[in-house]
Amino acid sequence: MTDNQPEITIVGGGVVGLSIAVGLLQSGHKVIVLDGKDNDARASFGNFGLVWGQGKGWDFAPYAKLTADAIDAWQNFSDNLNELSGLDVSLDQKGGFEFFTDPEEFKSFIGMLEIQKGHSGNRFSYETLSGDELRKQIPGIGSKVVGATFSQLDGHVNPLRFLRALQRSVQALGGKIRSNTIVKKTESNKNGGFSLTLANGTLISTEKVILCAGLGSMQLANQLAFKTNIRPEKGELLITEKLGSELPFLSSTIRQVDEGGVQIGGTNADVGMNDSETLSDMVDLARHAVDVYPALSNVRVLRAWGALRVMTPDGYPVYAQSEECPGAYLITCHSGVTLASLHASILSDWIDDNIKTPNLEAFDEARFKI
Amino acid sequence: MKPDSRFNTLVKSTKDVNFTLFGEVVTAPKGSTLAAAILSHSGDAFRQTETGALRSAFCMMGVCFECLVEVNGNPNTQSCMILVEDKMVVKRQVGLRQIGICEND
Numbered sequence: 001m002t003d004n005q006p007e008i009t010i011v012g013g014g015v016v017g018l019s020i021a022v023g024l025l026q027s028g029h030k031v032i033v034l035d036g037k038d039n040d041a042r043a044s045f046g047n048f049g050l051v052w053g054q055g056k057g058w059d060f061a062p063y064a065k066l067t068a069d070a071i072d073a074w075q076n077f078s079d080n081l082n083e084l085s086g087l088d089v090s091l092d093q094k095g096g097f098e099f100f101t102d103p104e105e106f107k108s109f110i111g112m113l114e115i116q117k118g119h120s121g122n123r124f125s126y127e128t129l130s131g132d133e134l135r136k137q138i139p140g141i142g143s144k145v146v147g148a149t150f151s152q153l154d155g156h157v158n159p160l161r162f163l164r165a166l167q168r169s170v171q172a173l174g175g176k177i178r179s180n181t182i183v184k185k186t187e188s189n190k191n192g193g194f195s196l197t198l199a200n201g202t203l204i205s206t207e208k209v210i211l212c213a214g215l216g217s218m219q220l221a222n223q224l225a226f227k228t229n230i231r232p233e234k235g236e237l238l239i240t241e242k243l244g245s246e247l248p249f250l251s252s253t254i255r256q257v258d259e260g261g262v263q264i265g266g267t268n269a270d271v272g273m274n275d276s277e278t279l280s281d282m283v284d285l286a287r288h289a290v291d292v293y294p295a296l297s298n299v300r301v302l303r304a305w306g307a308l309r310v311m312t313p314d315g316y317p318v319y320a321q322s323e324e325c326p327g328a329y330l331i332t333c334h335s336g337v338t339l340a341s342l343h344a345s346i347l348s349d350w351i352d353d354n355i356k357t358p359n360l361e362a363f364d365e366a367r368f369k370i
Numbered sequence: 371m372k373p374d375s376r377f378n379t380l381v382k383s384t385k386d387v388n389f390t391l392f393g394e395v396v397t398a399p400k401g402s403t404l405a406a407a408i409l410s411h412s413g414d415a416f417r418q419t420e421t422g423a424l425r426s427a428f429c430m431m432g433v434c435f436e437c438l439v440e441v442n443g444n445p446n447t448q449s450c451m452i453l454v455e456d457k458m459v460v461k462r463q464v465g466l467r468q469i470g471i472c473e474n475d
Contacts (some may be wrong), residue, residue, distance in 0.1 A: 139471050232417075242466050242467075243467060244467060245463055245468045245470075260466055294472035294474075295469045296469065
């Protein structure tokens with residue numbers, strides 16, 4: 001393989017693209033990953049590192065099932081990455097809480113989890129705890145918390161080390177990652193395969209092309225006749241100083257990284273490509289954290305940032321092959337960390353369309369056609 | 371000033387403040403940052419990292435976080451970002467800070 005004639009070209013070097021690259025390389029394919037610029041909108045640099053099931057796919061059974069599969073596969077995936085990269089991504093599937101300060105929201109979330117449980121059979125379970133039960137179980141939970149749900153399947157990883165482990169794994173498997181590379185144009189060739197024109201004028205000729213550049217996928221997706229719209233959704237988060245004390249819980253909004261710092265997050269805003277942080281959201285996040293665990297009140301916040309989630313119109317992943325340009329794939333999702341364990345395994349069977357190919361029909365973009 | 375300090379005091383002040391540094395009462399010119407006051411007093415480390423390494427102020431502009439000390443009971447305080455004050459009690463920051471458990475909020 002020469003560098004400009006790879007068998008498979010993956011456009012996007014975030015957690016999604018790199019996870020897919022790991023799977024394809026381990027199935028024996030020759031892969032190049034084209035990664036964008038440092039200041040591109042990179043969800044992989046700004047995310048929360050959750051390997052999370054609660055609430056996922058409560059109103060879409062295939063997604064609930066996919067998430068359950070992904071969570072199951074994470075331990076093996078983490079071991080695999082450790083072997084390939086020498087890095088421990090600090091996977092900790094100790095179970096996670098969703099805390100509530102509003103009784104109505106608590107009640108409605110329990111309703112969602114009950115439906116999710118129905119979709120997943122015995123593969124998803126959860127407990128509910130009243131505020132007082134919770135405070136008995138975890139001393140120090142604030143009096144404003146009216147209740148929590150808990151799923152023992154939920155967990156997290158160190159998100160930046162995870163990205164690094166993926167990069168190293170791809171390289172260890174003989175894959176190439178080309179950084180600072182912008183793809184300007186993608187064309188499907190008459191006699192099969194694709195031609196990609198890079199911003200610096202280089203032409204890449206490839207048998208298959210996989211678009212997973214997050215928010216950067218849109219323009220290329222149009223060129224390959226995909227129908228999915230991808231939109232940004234801003235989330236903000238706070239990072240505290242490192243603590244010597246262990247936070248006695250993991251939640252989807254408050255988590256302690258293995259290095260000691262606490263990440264506080266969870267805002268949503270529809271503000272286009274603007275990823276700047278706002279004082280009002282930072283205040284809300286800090287207040288939420290202190291409501292849940294008042295001992296955090298004098299902990300210093302060292303950093304705050306906004307990052308853009310990658311959202312499909314219905315919020316569920318898209319695994320699609322272009323109808324007009326077979327051999328071109330669009331893969332995009334919000335939960336790139338949770339689903340990574342599957343992206344690095346079953347997606348290579350799907351792309352090979354071999355005997356083990358998973359049924360991902362529910363995630364085709366046909367659902368967006370009118 | 372102890373002789374082992376490699377720093378001179380630049381702040382010209384007619385007033386001095388007294389503060390407690392690592393258990394010892396020390397005099398510093400009013401208007402200097404706490405980090406400058408510590409540096410000009412002695413060559414002692416400001417803090418000890420979680421792994422036991424000794425560290426002192428480096429950037430003096432709020433970026434490197436090497437000048438962390440405990441000030442009046444507040445851990446991880448950047449001493450380059452505050453002025454020294456009369457009666458301040460400054461302790462070495464040893465390892466990561468801890469948090470307690472709030473039983474009643």
